[in-house]
Amino acid sequence: MPNFQETAAEVATRQTAPGQPVKYLLHDGELVDYADARLHVLSTSLKYGVGVFEGFRAYWSEDDQQLYAFRVADHLKRLIDSMRVVEIDGPQDIGLLGDQLLGLIRANELRGNLHMRAQVFVDSKDGKPEDTGPSTVFMAAIPMGNYFGSTGLHVQISSWARLSDRSMPPRVKSIANYQNGRLALLEAKRNGYGAALLLTESGHVAEGAGYNVFMVRQGRLCTPPVTDSILEGITRDSVLHLARTELGIDVDIRPIDRTELYSADEVFVCGSAAEVNHVASVDRTTIGKGTAGDITRSLQKLYRQAVVGRVAGDQNWATPVYPS
Ligand SMILES: Cc1ncc(COP(=O)(O)O)c(C=O)c1O
Structure with missing residues (x-):
């Protein structure tokens, strides 16, 4: 028994x-x-x-x-x-x-x-x-408390390619998809990193094992399109909304090359578990000063407010669990 x-x-x-x-x-x-x-x-x-x-x-x-x-x-x-x-x-x-x-x-x-x-x-x-x-x-x-600490992630670009819509659609949360991110994470940990990002088969930045990615480069906030092998993240969508409506920032949704990350001013990942977390280095290249940049910090703050219904109120994002 x-x-x-x-x-x-x-x-x-x-x-x-x-x-x-x-x-x-x-x-x-x-x-x-x-x-x-x-x-x-x-x-x-x-x-x-x-x-x-x-x-x-x-x-x-x-x-x-x-x-x-x-x-x-x-x-x-x-x-x-x-x-x-x-x-x-x-x-x-x-x-x-x-x-x-x-x-x-x-x-x-x-x-x-x-x-x-x-x-x-x-x-x-x-x-x-x-x-x-x-x-x-x-x-x-x-x-559950913080998924990652607050000191910034050291990220490896994985040697594993992100799975694709032609094989195992990353757009949806199928449990089998997680073997792909798991392999990337195990490789990254073995090599002394804290997290992994995967590239598409054609070499564009896709996402991590459980998070989407954004970068700030040449003054523009950018994130990969939903056609570049990513889960259509709800935190990604929240960040896009907060950036546009609360910070008044235009966001470029476009393919991102690996080396754009190396020369980015800010990189952050986001997800329901991961929340909004800055990336301190990619492949040992320090991003910005290695600390969370201004846009990342503003979005972190707005996100923390949004999850308890303090901003983006018209969106009805935060549902009270207990009767008031
Ligand atoms: C592969 C992957 N990408 C991105 C995300 C972020 O998605 P969301 O913000 O909807 O949690 C997750 C989180 O579940 C994920 O597993």
Whole structure:
């Protein structure tokens, strides 16, 4: 009989505050014990790496004594788009999924910064690769602080090429795609770097293992287009919006060469988990002064305000989790 009991150390890693463990996950809309969320080992998902997911955050506002979940509907919309592209049957009701997710946070009584996941798997027993169902949905909300430190990332341009829309579409969050970023990250860590960026097959800057990339060069803020093998990041979209509306900066969405990064004034990465984080060096070439530049710092500040509903208010990005 497999042992699903967690060790004391495992329990401790999911403590939000002393004495406040995460008790529940959601499985197809039902609360289940955290240690009891299971997928069959012979499911299509586990046998062939079929599945899609979303990763998003909620932020605690001390001022409002409120927890805000960031761009929930946009993430769930992308989850549904991902299901469509990789052909998984699954729930389509964004409103219902969102309510379930916020209900899960309340059931766990979480009041601190956290990361949420929604995952859709194909749970056919002894499944075939082409099975599209039956699907099963798990959701989790786990306390999470900074993903990266604040000292800046030392990034290696990977020798692995980013996968492409002609093979494994990077536009969607398919679990199988993550092997590509994983290889890049392992290579970077082995070589003493903290993170990796991947190039497209034709040599343009694409993105990192779990983040999109921007640079400031010759006074222009630039980011690769969605046709250059990237996930259509929701943080990327938020940054574009904040740059244009709050900072009044035009953004060039255009292919970026590797060596443009070496001579950039600022480089930063962004993602729901990664937030907005400056890159201190690329392939050991220091970017700017190696510290976060002015535009990066302004966008970091605006993003921190946006996630708790302080800017871009008309966008309805920050959803209160608890009734006020
Ligand atoms: C490969 C990849 N690119 C970019 C991102 C950033 O996307 P988002 O801002 O929607 O979290 C992520 C994060 O999930 C990712 O996994």
